[in-house]
Every structure is written in structure tokens, then in C-alpha cells.
Amino acid sequence: MQQTLDNKVEIIRENFLAGRADLLEVGGSFRVNFESGQSVYIYVETYDNAITARFDTRETDPVKRYQEVEALRHLLAREITFASINEFDEISSGKDRYAYTAEIVVDESVVFHETIAYDAGTATDEQSQISEREQGTDGISPDPPLQAVSAMPLAEKAIAELETIDGKMLRQSLDMMNLRRSSNVRVALTRIFRNAVDAEELMAAIADEAEKLNSEADREELVIIKTINTDGFLTPVIGLLYDTVMDANAD
Numbered sequence: 463m464q465q466t467l468d469n470k471v472e473i474i475r476e477n478f479l480a481g482r483a484d485l486l487e488v489g490g491s492f493r494v495n496f497e498s499g500q501s502v503y504i505y506v507e508t509y510d511n512a513i514t515a516r517f518d519t520r521e522t523d524p525v526k527r528y529q530e531v532e533a534l535r536h537l538l539a540r541e542i543t544f545a546s547i548n549e550f551d552e553i554s555s556g557k558d559r560y561a562y563t564a565e566i567v568v569d570e571s572v573v574f575h576e577t578i579a580y581d582a583g584t585a586t587d588e589q590s591q592i593s594e595r596e597q598g599t600d601g602i603s604p605d606p607p608l609q610a611v612s613a614m615p616l617a618e619k620a621i622a623e624l625e626t627i628d629g630k631m632l633r634q635s636l637d638m639m640n641l642r643r644s645s646n647v648r649v650a651l652t653r654i655f656r657n658a659v660d661a662e663e664l665m666a667a668i669a670d671e672a673e674k675l676n677s678e679a680d681r682e683e684l685v686i687i688k689t690i691n692t693d694g695f696l697t698p699v700i701g702l703l704y705d706t707v708m709d710a711n712a713d
Contacts, residue, residue, distance in 0.1 A: 467506045470568040471513055473640060474504060474542060480637045483541065500534050504566065513566040517550065520558045531562050543638065544569045617661035620698035624658050627695055635696055639687050646675055647683045654699060665702070672706040681707060 475492055478485045484495040491505030500517070507514040517534055521527040531550045538547045546569075550562040627635075632655050641648035650671035657667035675684065688704045691697050 465570070467511070467513055471504065471506060473568060474513070474545070474566065476640070476642060477542060477544075477637060480633070480643060496534075496537060498533070498537065500530070500537070502534060502538065507563075513568065515547065515550075515564050515566055517562045517564075519560050519562075521560070522558060527560060535564065538564075538566075542566065544640075616698055616702060617664050620702060621658060621661055621664055623695040623698055624655060624664075629655075632696075635694065639691065641683070641687070645683065646677070646680050647687065650675060650703065651696065651699065654703065658699075664699075668699070668703050668706050672703060672710055675703075675707050676711070681711065684708075 475485070478492075478494050483497070486493045486495065488503065491503055493501055493503050495501045503516040505514055505516070506512075515538060517531065519527060519530055521530055535547050535550055546567045548565040548567065550564040552560060553563050554561045632652065636648050636651065641651075654664065654667045654671055658664040675681070684700075684704045684707055688700050691700055
């Protein structure tokens, strides 16, 4: 299914809702207020058929104004890591007021992962694309499942990785995966993190959470995040959770 600009704006909105910036809905668009004091409006520009970020400033000094606009652009790029922020262009100016806009180009793969719809009774195009991603771009099967190896050493590796992060880093990582706050997989990973005292406790927490991920939608989300997270501190945990869930639901 082809993604709309509204789908992409929703991804950006969810990203900010999960972060620290203050977000205010404004007539179909939304305004993000950063801790720096800068604010930007994000909306769909129907004329250009693009996602637009608009910034207004009253800075009259052209050098300081340029620095202010560039600072905002870098801030947006840091917050919306799954998109590129084009250069801001001045679109209008008035008495002590200057307006700039920039196009936000969202990575198509991120939007695809966020909006996949899967019907267990129907083989859809989205389902086929998931299968292709799971097998690799060249049709090569993925690495052997983690259960083929001893789970305990992997659990110990997972513990070592989790010990390097805190709750804030975990939340940011889950946000980067575009896991909504209501996502069962996100809730499961958060609970596993909180209960991961040692390898045995980790495996017990994974087994407990795996029992709750019993819907087709949960399994499809696990397939997605396992595919896109191949190198990170959550990779071992995701792999163990994925295999436990899939084992429990094997025919």
C-alpha cells in the first residue's frame, strides 16, 4: 500500500509525542516547541505536495537570523533521525517578521515499517514484502535462529548490553524503531529491561512476556524490528524474544 503524506506526518508526530519536545495541535498541523525556545510548525503543503517545516522569527540581523535558522535545522535533523531536512528558504518578510520553510523528506523504509497492515487470512503485498525483508534482499535465508545455539550465553550477552544503558536510552531506542507507546512489543521489551537482573531472570521475563504476544500483529511487528535491528544493545534481547514467541506459535 502506497504511503500518503498524512501517514508520514503521523510518524513525525508520534516521534515528537514520545520525546521531550512540547507538541501542540494546530488546525491539521502541529507545532513543536523545543527547550531552546524555538518553535516550528509541521504540516502537509498541498501546493508542493510535501511535508513542510515552517519557522518564524523576529530577528532582524541577517547573520544572527541565519544562525538561528541553521540551529533549528540541525535540531530537527537530530530529533527526526529517520528523515532529511532540506535547507530553509525565506518565503516572506514583514515588519520585524521573517518566515522560512524547509521540506522534510521521510525515509520510505521507516514509513513502510510503521504502517504495515497484515491480514492473517489473506496474502497481501505487504505480507510478501515482509517475507522478502526477512529473507534478505538477495533471497538468502537469514542466519540460523537463536534457539539453535545455547540460549544462556546469549542471555548473558544481552545482560551485558542492557547494563550499558538506562531507561532514557531504552525509550529513545524504542522510539527509533517507531514502536508506538501502545505497542505490545514495546511494553514487553520495557518490562524485560526492568526485570533483567541476571541471565536467568532475563530468560524468565522473556518467557513471561512472550506468552502475552499472541496476536498475528505482534508477531509481524517482531519480524520487522528483528529485521531492522541487526547491531545494537537491544539486538540480543529482540532475538531471544522473537525466537521464544515463534517457538510458542509454531505449528
